[in-house]
Amino acid sequence: MGEEEQVLGPWIYNAHKAASASSPAACSCHEPRNSFQQAAFIQAETCDTMCDFADAEVYQQQFDPRAYLETFYNFSATDLMNDIVKFPLTHLVKAFSAGDVKGDICLELGSGPCIHYLLSACDFFKEVIASDCVDSCLREIEKWLKKEQGAYDWNPAVRLICELEGGRETCDEKEEKLRRKLKRLLKCDVTKRNPLEPLVLPQVDCVLVPFCLQVACKDQTAYISALKNINTLLKPGGHLVVVETLNESSYTVGQTTLFVQNMSEEFLRKAISEAGFALEKLERLQRADNSLQNHTDYEGTIFIVARKLR
Numbered sequence: 001m002g003e004e005e006q007v008l009g010p011w012i013y014n015a016h017k018a019a020s021a022s023s024p025a026a027c028s029c030h031e032p033r034n035s036f037q038q039a040a041f042i043q044a045e046t047c048d049t050m051c052d053f054a055d056a057e058v059y060q061q062q063f064d065p066r067a068y069l070e071t072f073y074n075f076s077a078t079d080l081m082n083d084i085v086k087f088p089l090t091h092l093v094k095a096f097s098a099g100d101v102k103g104d105i106c107l108e109l110g111s112g113p114c115i116h117y118l119l120s121a122c123d124f125f126k127e128v129i130a131s132d133c134v135d136s137c138l139r140e141i142e143k144w145l146k147k148e149q150g151a152y153d154w155n156p157a158v159r160l161i162c163e164l165e166g167g168r169e170t171c172d173e174k175e176e177k178l179r180r181k182l183k184r185l186l187k188c189d190v191t192k193r194n195p196l197e198p199l200v201l202p203q204v205d206c207v208l209v210p211f212c213l214q215v216a217c218k219d220q221t222a223y224i225s226a227l228k229n230i231n232t233l234l235k236p237g238g239h240l241v242v243v244e245t246l247n248e249s250s251y252t253v254g255q256t257t258l259f260v261q262n263m264s265e266e267f268l269r270k271a272i273s274e275a276g277f278a279l280e281k282l283e284r285l286q287r288a289d290n291s292l293q294n295h296t297d298y299e300g301t302i303f304i305v306a307r308k309l310r
């Protein structure tokens with residue numbers, strides 16, 4: 001199999017469809033429950049009902065990966081870096097460095113257009129896989145993989161990861177390692193019994209699912225059901241890493257305001273256990289930045305490592 005085919009296999013995203021997807025449309029957001037939500041509510045003048053839940057098909061049509069990157073991964077906004085990037089990466093690096101989370105394959109679900117979690121994972125697995133329900137997100141990653149013009153510049157995140165890892169390799173070495181190990185960009189839908197259907201992947205050693213399940217699942221029942229779907233992808237004893245925001249109701253990408261299911265630590269503990277995992281680590285961070293009040297109303301961030309029961 002050639003390099004090209006390895007990245008663009010038959011179960012992989014349809015770049016043609018991505019290019020023809022309609023442009024983002026606005027929708028409404030929730031009643032405000034906190035000061036961040038109040039700010040978002042005031043900004044969204046047309047809102048008078050709850051923000052509609054967006055399923056995988058709506059994401060495919062409306063999610064703008066470039067606008068997402070430019071808003072939430074604007075590395076010059078240092079406060080933002082801390083909550084959304086530095087906090088989860090610090091704990092991910094710690095989890096990998098502790099030595100237990102490793103193996104053959106690490107699969108990320110709901111990667112969006114991002115590579116930073118896989119940058120951190122690639123030292124500990126023979127292969128890492130990115131996946132999302134949106135073709136254009138996978139296309140953004142592909143641009144980075146192939147060093148195409150206009151690819152997103154992940155260098156600030158690469159530098160941060162290398163620093164957190166103690167400087168054992170240079171940024172260039174780290175990026176090249178990920179390019180070697182990231183061979184597959186897959187379509188996924190976490191709400192499906194097999195999130196990678198029609199592909200049947202051998203069970204993996206680790207699943208990362210950052211900031212995805214809370215937007216992909218319309219209620220608590222659906223959230224637990226998605227965790228059970230993910231459970232089937234993991235080897236017994238394999239690790240699950242979940243990152244979510246706390247008490248968020250919506251986020252805005254370009255002109256589109258998207259539903260987020262409200263998460264609490266209590267619910268997440270219950271969901272992890274009901275879906276057949278043992279909680280190994282839970283860290284939380286209270287929101288410190290005010291810079292994105294018009295785009296997101298989250299109150300904090302939570303990082304979880306759990307293990308599939310044998």
Ligand SMILES: C[S@@+](CC[C@H](N)C(=O)[O-])C[C@H]1O[C@@H](n2cnc3c(N)ncnc32)[C@H](O)[C@@H]1O
Pocket residue numbers: 055056059063109110111112113114132133134137188189190191209210211212215216
């Ligand atoms: C808030 S973004 C998070 C992206 C990235 N993981 C990050 O940490 O920034 C949510 C991602 O979940 C994806 N998503 C939404 N619904 C999904 C579903 N049903 N299955 C898989 N991915 C989904 C979206 O396309 C989007 O890329």
